Amino acid sequence: MADDFDQIQGILGTHRQQLLKRANVVATGIGYKQTADAKTETLSIVCSVKEKVPAARLSRQDMVPSAVDGAPTDVVQTGVIRALQAPTGRFRPAPGGVSVGHASITAGTLGCWVIKNGQKVILSNNHVLANSNGAEIGDAIIQPGPFDGGSFPQDHIANLTQFVPISFQGEPSACQFANAVIAVFNLGCRMFGSNTRYHVSKIKAEDNLVDAAIAAPLNDADIKDEILNIGAIQGTVAGELGMAIKKSGRTTGFTTGVIQQVDVSANVQYGAERIAVFTDQLLAGAMSQGGDSGSAVLDDNNRLTGLLFAGSDTTTIINRIENVFSALGVSL
Amino acid sequence: MRTIALVIVLIIPLLALGDDLGMSPSIQEVKKQNEKRLLDMPGVVSVGIGRDATGNQAIIVGLDAPNPKIEAKIPARLQGFPVVIQAIGSLKAQ
Numbered sequence: 001m002a003d004d005f006d007q008i009q010g011i012l013g014t015h016r017q018q019l020l021k022r023a024n025v026v027a028t029g030i031g032y033k034q035t036a037d038a039k040t041e042t043l044s045i046v047c048s049v050k051e052k053v054p055a056a057r058l059s060r061q062d063m064v065p066s067a068v069d070g071a072p073t074d075v076v077q078t079g080v081i082r083a084l085q086a087p088t089g090r091f092r093p094a095p096g097g098v099s100v101g102h103a104s105i106t107a108g109t110l111g112c113w114v115i116k117n118g119q120k121v122i123l124s125n126n127h128v129l130a131n132s133n134g135a136e137i138g139d140a141i142i143q144p145g146p147f148d149g150g151s152f153p154q155d156h157i158a159n160l161t162q163f164v165p166i167s168f169q170g171e172p173s174a175c176q177f178a179n180a181v182i183a184v185f186n187l188g189c190r191m192f193g194s195n196t197r198y199h200v201s202k203i204k205a206e207d208n209l210v211d212a213a214i215a216a217p218l219n220d221a222d223i224k225d226e227i228l229n230i231g232a233i234q235g236t237v238a239g240e241l242g243m244a245i246k247k248s249g250r251t252t253g254f255t256t257g258v259i260q261q262v263d264v265s266a267n268v269q270y271g272a273e274r275i276a277v278f279t280d281q282l283l284a285g286a287m288s289q290g291g292d293s294g295s296a297v298l299d300d301n302n303r304l305t306g307l308l309f310a311g312s313d314t315t316t317i318i319n320r321i322e323n324v325f326s327a328l329g330v331s332l
Numbered sequence: 333m334r335t336i337a338l339v340i341v342l343i344i345p346l347l348a349l350g351d352d353l354g355m356s357p358s359i360q361e362v363k364k365q366n367e368k369r370l371l372d373m374p375g376v377v378s379v380g381i382g383r384d385a386t387g388n389q390a391i392i393v394g395l396d397a398p399n400p401k402i403e404a405k406i407p408a409r410l411q412g413f414p415v416v417i418q419a420i421g422s423l424k425a426q
Contacts, residue, residue: 127425132425211425241381242383261378261380261381262380263360263363263380264378264380265379266377266380266423267376267377268423268425269423269424269425270424270425271425281380283378283394288426290426293425293426311423312420312423312424313421315378315420317378
């Protein structure tokens with residue numbers, strides 16, 4: 001038997017073409033032959049197949065022989081081999097974990113597909129799909145996001161259907177009483193010739209629970225109900241201290257972390273000027289950067305636990321998925 | 333002996349009642365009572381519940397940068413619960 005690497009390489013060179021022609025074979029190479037669970041010390045020609053098929057169902061010319069010119073073979077099931085696609089690319093159908101955004105933003109992450117009134121919709125952040133309260137319902141959502149080269153109408157994938165408004169500190173107040181009082185003050189100012197006018201601002205904004213929005217796809221064929229590099233979601237779970245988590249996002253791809261704090265209240269900056277206070281958040285270590293916002297956060301069993309939206313170089317802040325679902329009236 | 337027994341019998345329901353009245357607040361309650369004051373301090377960006385170095389439940393205060401002046405104003409314990417200060421950086425929407 002040929003057990004020398006160079007010798008096997010020579011044999012593989014001679015037979016590669018005819019091996020790759022066999023049905024199901026997607027790759028050939030040299031590796032140690034594997035039995036049920038253990039690796040052996042025997043070098044072999046490894047034929048990777050889409051799926052292992054019983055010999056009885058294969059024609060003779062499609063069967064991988066047990067040895068080629070004295071070199072043992074091994075058949076390993078790998079599935080179809082595809083080029084790995086960067087999450088910043090264009091995906092149709094589009095899974096979670098890829099670039100997405102409102103036409104007026106840079107790019108964020110398509111978290112996952114959820115159900116609203118029986119229809120599958122994109123879940124991400126308000127600041128990704130609704131431009132931090134700046135969007136109108138019905139606005140176009142682009143995949144990939146504008147920063148990644150997405151443009152309207154070629155990459156138009158969905159329309160904004162709903163967002164939870166973010167309450168920022170120091171915003172003009174919607175309080176009718178305060179505005180009425182100030183209107184009287186301003187009238188007085190005008191009557192007495194003063195150039196001063198008063199405005200009502202919120203000193204302390206209401207606390208936010210989520211930064212979340214949904215968008216309905218133009219075409220159901222564009223829905224891929226799984227998350228890139230993670231797979232299908234297996235239900236939901238409440239985040240707890242010490243829980244191992246993972247996410248798949250537009251900028252840093254697949255990363256993992258641990259929930260280090262719960263019941264977190266945090267001051268979060270939106271751009272250079274606005275700050276919003278969030279309560280009941282989950283906090284993990286470094287597992288995201290700009291552009292990962294909107295990523296779905298899952299536990300080790302692929303159960304959805306949160307929606308990533310903010311962070312620093314050392315920290316990631318995550319909305320609880322139960323708060324996201326109840327604020328938007330959505331489910332898995 | 334009878335007096336001691338009587339005292340014990342009288343004290344036990346009082347202790348149970350004490351718990352019902354919330355005489356020892358939970359870490360969640362203590363955090364909630366103090367978080368506004370903490371978050372209003374310059375440089376404080378987060379207040380949450382985590383664990384200290386020894387694994388005990390603790391109130392974790394996050395700062396945008398190390399700041400001895402502010403750190404000196406944050407108590408080491410709040411109603412018995414340890415307070416841990418961490419410089420975690422400014423939190424930004426991503």
